[in-house]
Amino acid sequence: MMNRRFPVVVGALAWSACASDYDVTEQARRLETESLTVDAGLVAVGERAVIPLFLASTGPGRLTVWDVAVEDDARWEVRSGWATEDTDEDGAPDAVVVDGGSAEAPSFALVELVFKPDAEGIFRTVLTVTSNDTEVTDRTDDDQGLWRVVLRGRARFPCGAFVPGLVDYGPRPPGGFFAAPVAIENCGPVPLTISNFTVEGDTSFTVATATPLTVLPGEVGDIEVAFEPGGGAPPAAARILPVSASPDFNAVGLGLRGNTCAGSAHPAWDADGDGFTVCAGDCAADDASIRPGAAERPANGIDDNCDGQVDEAPDDLADDADGDGLTEEQGDCHDGAPEIRPGAPETLDGRDEDCDGVADDGTAATDDDGDGFSEEQGDCDDALAARAPGTAEADNGEDDDCDGVVDEGGPAADDDGDSSSEDDGDCDDGDPWVGVGAVEDCDDVDNDCDGAVDEGEDDAPGGACAFRVEREAAQVSAAKGCAHAPLPVAAVAILGGLGALLRRRRPCPTPAA
Numbered sequence: 001m002m003n004r005r006f007p008v009v010v011g012a013l014a015w016s017a018c019a020s021d022y023d024v025t026e027q028a029r030r031l032e033t034e035s036l037t038v039d040a041g042l043v044a045v046g047e048r049a050v051i052p053l054f055l056a057s058t059g060p061g062r063l064t065v066w067d068v069a070v071e072d073d074a075r076w077e078v079r080s081g082w083a084t085e086d087t088d089e090d091g092a093p094d095a096v097v098v099d100g101g102s103a104e105a106p107s108f109a110l111v112e113l114v115f116k117p118d119a120e121g122i123f124r125t126v127l128t129v130t131s132n133d134t135e136v137t138d139r140t141d142d143d144q145g146l147w148r149v150v151l152r153g154r155a156r157f158p159c160g161a162f163v164p165g166l167v168d169y170g171p172r173p174p175g176g177f178f179a180a181p182v183a184i185e186n187c188g189p190v191p192l193t194i195s196n197f198t199v200e201g202d203t204s205f206t207v208a209t210a211t212p213l214t215v216l217p218g219e220v221g222d223i224e225v226a227f228e229p230g231g232g233a234p235p236a237a238a239r240i241l242p243v244s245a246s247p248d249f250n251a252v253g254l255g256l257r258g259n260t261c262a263g264s265a266h267p268a269w270d271a272d273g274d275g276f277t278v279c280a281g282d283c284a285a286d287d288a289s290i291r292p293g294a295a296e297r298p299a300n301g302i303d304d305n306c307d308g309q310v311d312e313a314p315d316d317l318a319d320d321a322d323g324d325g326l327t328e329e330q331g332d333c334h335d336g337a338p339e340i341r342p343g344a345p346e347t348l349d350g351r352d353e354d355c356d357g358v359a360d361d362g363t364a365a366t367d368d369d370g371d372g373f374s375e376e377q378g379d380c381d382d383a384l385a386a387r388a389p390g391t392a393e394a395d396n397g398e399d400d401d402c403d404g405v406v407d408e409g410g411p412a413a414d415d416d417g418d419s420s421s422e423d424d425g426d427c428d429d430g431d432p433w434v435g436v437g438a439v440e441d442c443d444d445v446d447n448d449c450d451g452a453v454d455e456g457e458d459d460a461p462g463g464a465c466a467f468r469v470e471r472e473a474a475q476v477s478a479a480k481g482c483a484h485a486p487l488p489v490a491a492v493a494i495l496g497g498l499g500a501l502l503r504r505r506r507p508c509p510t511p512a513a
Contacts, residue, residue, distance in 0.1 A: 027100065030059030031133040031147050036465065037443040038127075040115035040153030042432070044190040046246040049153070050079070051113045055129065056106035057098040065131045066095045066144065068111050072125035076151055079112040117155030118247075124152045124439075135471040150442060154432055156417070159188030160215070160242050162254035163389055164377035166365070167225060169258035170266030174233040179208060179226045182254060184242065185389075186215040187403055189417060194221075194242045201238030204228050205256045227258045235260040255376065263348050265365040265374075275359050280351035281306055281334055292340065293333025293355060307336040331355055378402055425449055440464040 034054060043049045057063040064087070070076040083093040101107035117123060126148055133145030140146060163183045172178050186192040192215045197207040209223040229236065240254040261269050261279035269277035274291040276282035283306035284290035292306045303310045305328070307321070320327045324338035333355035334340040344353040348363040360366050364375040371388040373379035380402035381387040391400045395410035407413045411422040418435035420426040427449040428434040438447045442465035446453050456463015 026134070027061035028059040029061035029063045029100075029132050029134045030057065030471075031063055031065070031129065031131045031136070031145065032056040032058045032103075032106070033129075033147070033149055035149070035443070037150045037152065037441045038113070039433070040113075040151065042154045042156060042190055043115055043117055044158045044193070044244075044246055045117055045120055045155050045248065046244070047116075047191075047193070049115045051115060051151075053111045053113055053127075053149070055096075055098065055109045055111060057101045057108070058103045058106045059134070060100045060102070061134070062100055063098040063107075063131055063133065064095050065098070065109065065129060067130040068127065069130075070113075070125050070127050070151065072123065075115065075117055075123050075153075076125050076127075077114040077116060078127075079114055082109070082111045113151065115151070115153040117153065120155055120157055122152070122154050124150060127151055137471070152433070152441065154417075156188060156190050157248050158190050158192040158244055158246050159186065159251075160192050160194065160244070160249070161185045161187045161252040161378065162240075163220070164373070165252065166255040166257070166374075166376040168260075168264055168266045168365075169227045169256075170264065170268035171261075172227060172229050172233060172258055174229045174231050177226060177228050178258075179224050182223050182225050183220045184213075184215060184223055185220045186217050187252075189217050191216050192221075193244060195245060196243040197223075198241050198243055199238050200241065200253075201256075202236040203238075204230060204236045204258065205238045205240065207240060225254070225256065227256070229259060233259045263365075265348070265360055270359070275352050275357050276306075277351070277359070280349065280359065281337065281340075292337075292352075293328070305335075307334070 033056065038051060038053060040049050040051050055065060064085075066087070068078050068082060070078060083096055085095045085097050086093050087095045096109045098109045099107040113127070115123075127150075129147040129149070130140065130144050131147065133147065136145040136147060138146040138148075161184070163185050167180045167182060169178055169180065184194070194211055194213040194215070196211050199205055204227055206226050206228070207223055208226045213221050213223070215221040225240065227236070236256075236258045237260055238256045240256065242249070242251050244251070257264055261277055264277070267273075269279070270282070271285050272282075272288040274282065274288035276291045278285045281292045282290075283303060290302065290304050290306065294305045296304045296309075296312055298311055301310060318327050318329050319335075320332070321335040322332075322338040324332065324341045326332040326341045328335050331342045332340070333352060340351060340353050340355065342355045344355075346353050346360060346362045348360050348365050352359045354361075358366075361368060367374045367377075367379070368382045369379070369385040371379065371385040373382075373388045375382050378389045379387070380399060387398065387400050387402060389402050391402075393400045393408055393410075395407050395412065397406060397412075399406045405413070408415055414421045414426070415429045416426075416432040416435070418426065418432045418438060420435040420437070422429050425436045426434065427446065431445075433441060433443075434445060434447050434449065436449055438449070440447045440455055440463075442454055444453060452459060454464040456466060
């Protein structure tokens, strides 16, 4: 009887003896990101900004990331290629595995995000990372850990303006190549990228500068515009527009003129400096004493006043030959043209219509206030020399530098574009995410300038960080090899019976000598 039971009992003992004297604890896996709010910055509409996001493994166990997804996939994108491991063996990478690390020396995996705004405005979305993090309390139905990050970015249309706004080449002979330097100013808060230039009008004008051309905010890019007159040097006019990737690029075109006397303010058309161009009635372009309105000198055989009459009698000066109500004695500087007389409106045509000795004064092509810029060249107030492109901005309620912004840099200006100034209570007018009424983000900053940091709608501390994941230390025991485990009930009964049996046994007989 004993012999039949013994093997069973020995088996139970052998199983029991296999149990070890220690527990094996699974290593914690821990996912972190540098920040819970990632700022893409200010981006031009139609452009794309790439933002690196480092996923840090700060626990001793190897971290596996299975998914990285954004809620607003119309304006945000997770770049493909972040996954490097094929965990389901279907031939396609679907995860990334990061070696264990620590808070002091983490291991990293890189995920690239793309902000691609299609309109002006402020945009936020939530990025969710799914991993085998053992400590985060926010989990999927499959018990995978969820880590969330807020992504934010702003978008504005780019703006470009040529300085000067008009290039007049004056009279140029055919067959030549004439280049003029032109500056293109970034008049907006986002980088301006010019992919090309288009010419509307005469193709004698070309841009000799290679594209693409990028101009940063507050800076100026230099281009060269060429004029190559055709045979006979006919009048030429065109407009050049820069082309941007933005769908609503705010572009101010560049006007171009060459070999166009009428409407030109180029000094070469008035070679003798008498205030009249050839196309405006000057019948002797190389003699300043001969011009419309000049005194007729007797018996010299010259039409001194360019009225078509030679050596007319002085009595004729008292006649109103053109019927405009004024005679030459009364100041009519061209008594053969009724539109030219004292008090006549000045038009951009190279003529001195109001007989004040200055052609085209008061028109968009002339620098009436002497500050070096005409209205065509960007002067926003050609009656005041203190207002012109490049003038220092003063805190005076005026746009001194003609850039479309009033008093930038002063307390009344909204310098960061968040719709509030220092005078309005903006506590940081250099940060567009900080201003009166701004959304409170989880970024350790008082975004809405109310004196509280990261509060929620109910002013609860940390309310803006409600999406922040919470951790709990997870100690997971696992049987590895011969680890402690409870004995089966049958084994316990067998061991108990064996003990009783051994207690009843008599000592074995001593072998005979």
